[in-house]
Amino acid sequence: MIDLLYAELKRTWIQFIRYPTEVISGIVIIMAVFYGLFASAQYMAGPGFAFGDRLDAVVIGYALWTLIISVNNDIAINLQIEAETGTLEQVFLSPFGAPRVFLARAFASLALRLVILMVVLLLLMGISGSRLAFPPTLLLPLASLLLAGYGLAFLMGAAALVFKRVQQILGIFQFLLLFLLAAPLEEATGPMQYLRFLLPMLPSTGLLRDLMARGLGLDWVTYALALLNGLVYFALGMLVFRWAEATAKQRGSLSGY
Amino acid sequence: MQIARRPTETWTEHPSPGSIVLDTRDLSKVYGRGKQRFEAVKQVSLTLHQGEVLAFLGPNGAGKTTTIKMMAGLVRPTQGRVTVAGEDPHRQPRALRHIGAVLEGNRNLYWRLTPAENLDYFGVLRQVPRQLAHRRGLELLARFGLEEKRNTPVQKLSRGQQQKVAIAVALIHNPRLLLLDEPTLGLDVEAGEMVKALVRQIAQEGRAILLTTHQLDVAEELADRVAIIRRGRIIAEQSTEALLREFSGSTYHLEVDGELSPPQIHTVTQLGATVRGTQITYAGTPENLYALLGALSPVPLVAVQRDRADLTQVFLKLVKDQPESSP
Ligand SMILES: Nc1ncnc2c1ncn2[C@@H]1O[C@H](COP(=O)(O)OP(=O)(O)O)[C@@H](O)[C@H]1O
Ligand SMILES: [Mg+2]
Numbered sequence: 024m025i026d027l028l029y030a031e032l033k034r035t036w037i038q039f040i041r042y043p044t045e046v047i048s049g050i051v052i053i054m055a056v057f058y059g060l061f062a063s064a065q066y067m068a069g070p071g072f073a074f075g076d077r078l079d080a081v082v083i084g085y086a087l088w089t090l091i092i093s094v095n096n097d098i099a100i101n102l103q104i105e106a107e108t109g110t111l112e113q114v115f116l117s118p119f120g121a122p123r124v125f126l127a128r129a130f131a132s133l134a135l136r137l138v139i140l141m142v143v144l145l146l147l148m149g150i151s152g153s154r155l156a157f158p159p160t161l162l163l164p165l166a167s168l169l170l171a172g173y174g175l176a177f178l179m180g181a182a183a184l185v186f187k188r189v190q191q192i193l194g195i196f197q198f199l200l201l202f203l204l205a206a207p208l209e210e211a212t213g214p215m216q217y218l219r220f221l222l223p224m225l226p227s228t229g230l231l232r233d234l235m236a237r238g239l240g241l242d243w244v245t246y247a248l249a250l251l252n253g254l255v256y257f258a259l260g261m262l263v264f265r266w267a268e269a270t271a272k273q274r275g276s277l278s279g280y
Numbered sequence: 281m282q283i284a285r286r287p288t289e290t291w292t293e294h295p296s297p298g299s300i301v302l303d304t305r306d307l308s309k310v311y312g313r314g315k316q317r318f319e320a321v322k323q324v325s326l327t328l329h330q331g332e333v334l335a336f337l338g339p340n341g342a343g344k345t346t347t348i349k350m351m352a353g354l355v356r357p358t359q360g361r362v363t364v365a366g367e368d369p370h371r372q373p374r375a376l377r378h379i380g381a382v383l384e385g386n387r388n389l390y391w392r393l394t395p396a397e398n399l400d401y402f403g404v405l406r407q408v409p410r411q412l413a414h415r416r417g418l419e420l421l422a423r424f425g426l427e428e429k430r431n432t433p434v435q436k437l438s439r440g441q442q443q444k445v446a447i448a449v450a451l452i453h454n455p456r457l458l459l460l461d462e463p464t465l466g467l468d469v470e471a472g473e474m475v476k477a478l479v480r481q482i483a484q485e486g487r488a489i490l491l492t493t494h495q496l497d498v499a500e501e502l503a504d505r506v507a508i509i510r511r512g513r514i515i516a517e518q519s520t521e522a523l524l525r526e527f528s529g530s531t532y533h534l535e536v537d538g539e540l541s542p543p544q545i546h547t548v549t550q551l552g553a554t555v556r557g558t559q560i561t562y563a564g565t566p567e568n569l570y571a572l573l574g575a576l577s578p579v580p581l582v583a584v585q586r587d588r589a590d591l592t593q594v595f596l597k598l599v600k601d602q603p604e605s606s607p
Contacts, residue, residue, distance in 0.1 A: 109387030
């Protein structure tokens with residue numbers, strides 16, 4: 024399993040780095056979007072307004088959003104491309120079984136995206152003067168967030184296996200996620216206060232913002248719920264992915280047929 | 281029943297020669313439902329032993345690819361069962377350790393990676409320890425004459441080289457069964473010959489090989505046994521030799537070096553042969569052939585040859601003879 028993880032990391036890295044123009048343009052796009060978001064947030068807030076930790080909260084939301092969607096895209100789009108080109112069947116010939124291989128791929132993709140994201144975040148903190156905190160406890164809600172994020176990645180992967188063309192689904196999905204992650208729903212009142220525990224990743228993003236932007240400690244009860252949320256979405260993703268694998272084998276559609 | 285397996289296999293070790301590597305029973309596949317319903321494969325039963333090469337021969341759309349993918353666990357059979365080295369690839373992913381496959385089309389590899397990187401990656405994906413995978417990869421590249429191309433991205437290689445790398449990748453985990461779907465399709469003559477030579481070499485190591493092809497010469501040159509499939513059903517399955525013999529005529533052509541004497545010509549004609557100069561044609565029983573040969577003595581023989589069908593004739597005959605819905 025360690026070997027598999029290492030092999031996936033290496034493959035992901037080589038495929039990424041072998042065409043440097045793609046790498047650079049990718050980073051430039053993320054940077055530009057981030058910067059635009061900042062600028063417009065500051066503009067809307069007005070110069071005299073103390074935006075403070077509100078802005079930081081938005082940054083964190085947006086950063087997590089890019090992280091989650093890039094892992095999701097890596098899994099789903101690559102699955103679709105590989106089905107079209109033919110390597111997917113070779114991957115399904117692994118005695119590890121497809122779920123484990125794709126889990127390793129999701130980890131590799133996350134590692135790569137996390138590195139890019141850190142670079143972008145540091146640059147942005149420089150530009151915006153925003154000061155985010157990185158206490159070690161943030162690893163806990165990050166883990167529960169990633170569990171749910173992987174669950175979603177497997178759901179998207181399942182969609183790619185069954186429907187073949189996932190671009191539209193991914194587009195809608197990204198939009199919904201942006202809504203979910205960027206908006207600080209943990210500050211909501213009314214039914215949303217409770218409903219957010221049912222939506223994927225939301226309890227975790229709330230906690231991350233507490234830790235990184237609001238200077239609060241970790242609320243363990245909320246964290247237990249966030250972890251449960253992560254586990255449930257992860258399990259759901261795995262289940263649906265297995266179903267999709269069986270369906271694709273049934274239809275004979277692992278190749279581009 | 282569980283058979284204990286040694287945790288490490290060495291490169292050439294293959295337990296019990298002649299053992300059954302692949303066994304399928306009544307494999308059937310129905311694609312789609314209702315109006316779309318299509319029976320692509322019908323009750324295919326095959327057995328393949330260690331060291332044997334079986335060619336799966338049939339026209340386009342006959343169901344070859346579907347069958348091979350059912351064997352590899354990539355397409356779920358509607359009915360029937362597959363066992364590879366005693367394990368079912370549809371139930372136990374572990375069974376895939378015994379299977380290497382090169383599927384139709386030119387993309388069994390990551391095009392952005394080099395041959396060496398592909399071998400490293402797929403080795404680990406097939407559960408070979410990383411170091412060992414790397415070593416085997418280098419060995420295979422050397423054996424396949426690809427050392428110089430080791431660090432060239434696959435997309436820059438020729439089609440023939442890509443196919444060789446794909447075969448090397450399929451062997452990285454030392455599988456007992458190698459499945460090759462149209463291995464020479466789309467290759468130029470030279471590359472095709474190269475791949476054929478490679479297949480022969482691999483069979484000699486004692487692996488079982490199942491290859492599909494719609495090219496008769498490929499089957500004739502490589503296979504110990506041929507299964508002819510048509511509209512999803514196997515209509516003939518025999519050793520290549522037997523199949524060719526069965527469909528061969530019983531006419532012999534003889535050639536001698538020098539003139540036959542008039543009494544010799546008389547005897548030979550009595551035995552039912554016709555003489556035209558140094559050429560003799562004989563269509564009698566194999567036993568009388570020896571009497572004929574005796575009668576020719578002491579004139580030196582240049583050639584004795586039996587009319588021989590090639591697979592093209594066999595194939596055309598079978599495909600024509602079979603009624604539309606044979607049982
Ligand atoms: N995934 C699929 N869904 C529906 N029909 C298929 C699928 N794969 C193959 N077929 C059909 O099944 C038949 C057999 O195809 P295939 O196994 O590819 O034949 P061959 O490899 O002998 O050319 C063809 O008529 C083909 O159109
Ligand atoms: Mg085919």
